[in-house]
Structures are given as structure tokens and as C-alpha cells.
Amino acid sequence: MTAVDDARALLATLTDAPVAGVWSAPGRANLIGEHTDYNEGFVFPFAIAQRTAAAVALRDDDVIRVSSTFADEPVEVSLAELDDRIAAGGLDWAGYPLGVAWALRREVPDAVTRGVDIALASEVPVGAGLSSSAAIEGAVASALNDVWATVLDKVTLARVGRVAENDAVGAPTGIMDQMASMLGVADAATFLDCRTLDTRPVPLGFADAGLSILVVDTLVEHAHSTGGYRERREACERGAAAFGVASLRDLTVDDLPRAQELLDDVTFRRVRHVITENQRVLDTVAALDADGPSAIGDLLVASHVSMRDDFEISVPELDLAVDTALANGALGARMTGGGFGGSAIALMPVGLIEAATDAVHAAFSASGYRAPNVFTVTPSEGARRDA
Numbered sequence: 282m283t284a285v286d287d288a289r290a291l292l293a294t295l296t297d298a299p300v301a302g303v304w305s306a307p308g309r310a311n312l313i314g315e316h317t318d319y320n321e322g323f324v325f326p327f328a329i330a331q332r333t334a335a336a337v338a339l340r341d342d343d344v345i346r347v348s349s350t351f352a353d354e355p356v357e358v359s360l361a362e363l364d365d366r367i368a369a370g371g372l373d374w375a376g377y378p379l380g381v382a383w384a385l386r387r388e389v390p391d392a393v394t395r396g397v398d399i400a401l402a403s404e405v406p407v408g409a410g411l412s413s414s415a416a417i418e419g420a421v422a423s424a425l426n427d428v429w430a431t432v433l434d435k436v437t438l439a440r441v442g443r444v445a446e447n448d449a450v451g452a453p454t455g456i457m458d459q460m461a462s463m464l465g466v467a468d469a470a471t472f473l474d475c476r477t478l479d480t481r482p483v484p485l486g487f488a489d490a491g492l493s494i495l496v497v498d499t500l501v502e503h504a505h506s507t508g509g510y511r512e513r514r515e516a517c518e519r520g521a522a523a524f525g526v527a528s529l530r531d532l533t534v535d536d537l538p539r540a541q542e543l544l545d546d547v548t549f550r551r552v553r554h555v556i557t558e559n560q561r562v563l564d565t566v567a568a569l570d571a572d573g574p575s576a577i578g579d580l581l582v583a584s585h586v587s588m589r590d591d592f593e594i595s596v597p598e599l600d601l602a603v604d605t606a607l608a609n610g611a612l613g614a615r616m617t618g619g620g621f622g623g624s625a626i627a628l629m630p631v632g633l634i635e636a637a638t639d640a641v642h643a644a645f646s647a648s649g650y651r652a653p654n655v656f657t658v659t660p661s662e663g664a665r666r667d668a
């Protein structure tokens with residue numbers, strides 16, 4: 282059963298009304314470009330095959346009812362009360378779909394919105410750093426955009442998803458995840474300039490090169506990430522302020538000597554990560570265009586080292602996943618996502634994946650770490666209507 286089938290089946294338990302449609306959006310993995318999005322820099326994520334689906338039926342009243350295979354009980358809110366319920370908070374998982382409805386109504390104030398039943402089901406692992414949150418936002422935003430006829434384009438729907446996550450759920454994330462989920466293209470990654478929101482799908486050519494991306498989900502929860510994440514953001518803001526620029530995007534590797542003079546050691550290393558990571562994203566895109574995917578491995582490794590030593594957001598489990606993958610034939614490997622836990626990715630020849638998977642399990646066991654989830658992800662299509 283796919284998420285689309287599961288969402289339909291769940292909707293049928295909620296209502297006898299006909300299905301108005303089913304929409305879905307994928308999770309994402311970030312190939313390179315970490316903690317650059319909120320510095321108005323460059324990122325390079327791809328949508329994965331695992332998706333979250335939203336099956337929708339229209340209602341005769343003004344109630345929006347959301348239900349998920351993830352949750353025990355549906356949550357109901359009348360559209361008239363939506364603003365107050367979002368402001369009051371405490372909606373837990375329902376804050377994501379209801380937050381999208383709220384953000385869409387703010388984006389298009391004169392939209393004729395009506396009551397809907399929304400049933401959600403997901404194949405995206407939750408909290409694994411593969412952005413189940415952007416998947417749920419993208420699925421619901423795409424669905425409501427059609428049933429409420431708000432005719433927004435995909436970039437605007439990504440912005441609506443981010444507003445929901447930032448202002449309704451209260452998670453201070455950048456725009457990368459939503460853009461990756463909305464705009465994904467099969468066998469390509471999305472080069473995104475977070476300042477202009479210009480995007481370009483860049484072919485990855487993994488299949489032709491006999492390569493695949495292995496994910497090691499360490500199952501280390503990034504629950505403590507809120508404080509660390511905020512501290513990193515503040516260090517970046519301090520760095521930009523010391524140069525009198527709007528964001529670290531305005532600096533390049535040529536500014537590093539001056540940064541070292543101006544900044545204390547910790548702030549300097551945070552800034553150096555962001556500046557060099559932006560350059561690595563540009564170099565990765567250029568290397569893919571010129572020489573194909575076998576040429577990007579060293580950039581992935583350099584990105585991991587920078588996050589481990591300069592930005593200090595890795596954990597021992599992530600370092601072990603990266604080192605073990607590299608020792609077992611990966612061309613490159615790095616932690617992906619916000620850090621402090623979550624997943625690492627490795628660019629691997631397909632024929633070595635099974636042995637590398639075994640090696641990762643053995644290494645985790647030998648270190649006394651919890652057994653990780655190890656699986657491959659395939660660069661796939663973004664948000665779409667499925668039925």
C-alpha cells in the first residue's frame with residue numbers, strides 16, 4: 282500500500298462524501314548546503330521517493346477536519362475559529378495541516394474557502410531529518426490550493442508551507458525543505474538560491490553512473506536541537522553584523538582572513554562553515570555539470586568535516602556512519618539536515634551498498650550504539666496531484 286492508498290482508505294472511514302482528489306508531496310535529503318538557507322545562501326537538496334499523501338472530501342459546513350494514520354483522533358476546527366485556534370497553539374501534529382490552511386487564507390484573503398475533510402498518510406520517516414514536515418505541508422498546500430481554487434504557483438506554496446511551520450507550529454526553519462518538496466524533479470537535485478528563491482533542477486545522473494544514496498538514520502533524536510540551532514543562527518547574525526552586511530551570503534572565501542581578525546574563535550568557525558559551505562554548493566553544481574556525480578565525493582566529505590569541526594553540529598553516531606561508509610567504498614558522505622542527530626548520507630556504488638550497510642550495523646553495534654535504520658533514497662518528483 283502506498284501513502285496515496287492509505288490516505289484514501291483513511292478518508293473512507295471519515296466520510297461517505299466522494300473523494301475530491303488526492304495530492305502528495307515527498308520528503309527530501311539535502312545533498313549539500315547545510316545551515317546556509319537562513320543565511321540567504323545556497324542549498325542543493327533533492328526530493329525522495331517516500332511521500333505524504335492528503336486525500337480530501339468537501340463538506341457542506343465550514344469545518345476543516347484533519348486526520349492522520351499517525352494520530353489516534355481527527356482534529357476539527359471551524360474556519361471561522363481558525364485564526365484563534367492557531368494563535369492559541371497546542372495543536373501538536375494538527376498544527377501542520379491546519380497551519381497550512383491558515384497560511385493559505387492569509388496569502389489569499391479573498392479566497393472562497395469551504396469545509397473539508399483531509400486524511401493524511403505518510404511513507405516519510407518522521408523526525409529522521411528527511412523532512413516529513415515539508416512533505417505534510419506540501420501535500421496539504423497542494424490539495425487546498427486546488428479545492429479552494431487559490432491558483433498559487435509552487436514557489437508560493439512552498440512559502441505558505443514555511444509560514445505554517447514558522448508561525449503556526451513555531452519551528453524557526455528556513456525555506457529549503459518546502460522548496461525541495463514542491464519542486465523536485467526525478468534524478469535531479471534542486472539548486473536553490475535562498476536569497477532570490479531562484480531554482481534550477483540539476484541532473485544527478487546517479488543511475489547512469491551506477492550510484493545511489495545510502496541513508497543512515499542514527500535514530501538519535503534532534504530534540505535538543507532547538508537551543509543549539511538558535512545558538513548557531515545567532516553566531517551567524519553576529520558574524521554578518523561585524524561586517525555590516527545583511528547576511529553571510531554577502532561574504533565569500535576572500536573575506537575569511539578579515540573574519541578571523543574581527544571575530545572571536547567560535548564565531549569565526551561558525552562563519553567559516555557557512556562561507557565555505559556556500560562555495561561547496563556552487564562547486565558541487567559545477568562539478569556535476571562538468572564531470573558527473575563521481576566528481577562530487579570530496580566536496581561531500583569536506584562539508585561533513587566543516588560541520589563536525591567548525592559548526593560543531595555532528596554527533597559521534599553521525600561521524601561513525603560517515604567514516605564507516607567511506608571505509609566501505611562511499612565516494613563521499615556527510616551528515617544531512619540540522620544536526621545533533623538525524624541522518625547521514627553516503628554516495629555509493631550500487632554494488633557496494635549491501636556490504637556497507639552490514640559494515641555500518643557492525644560498527645554501531647561494536648560502539649554500543651542503538652541499531653540505525655539504513656536504506657537508500659532515490660531523487661524523485663516533487664508535489665503533485667495523484668488522483
Ligand code: ADP
Pocket residue numbers: 333349350351352373374375377401402403406407408409410411412413414415417
Ligand atoms: P522531520 O521533518 O525531520 O521529519 P519535524 O520535527 O520537522 O521532523 O516534523 C515532524 C512532525 O511533523 C511530527 O512530529 C508530526 O507532528 C508532523 N508530521 C509529519 N508527518 C505527519 C503525518 N503524516 N501525520 C501527522 N503529522 C505529521
Ligand code: MG
Pocket residue numbers: 412413414415458
Ligand atoms: Mg522538519
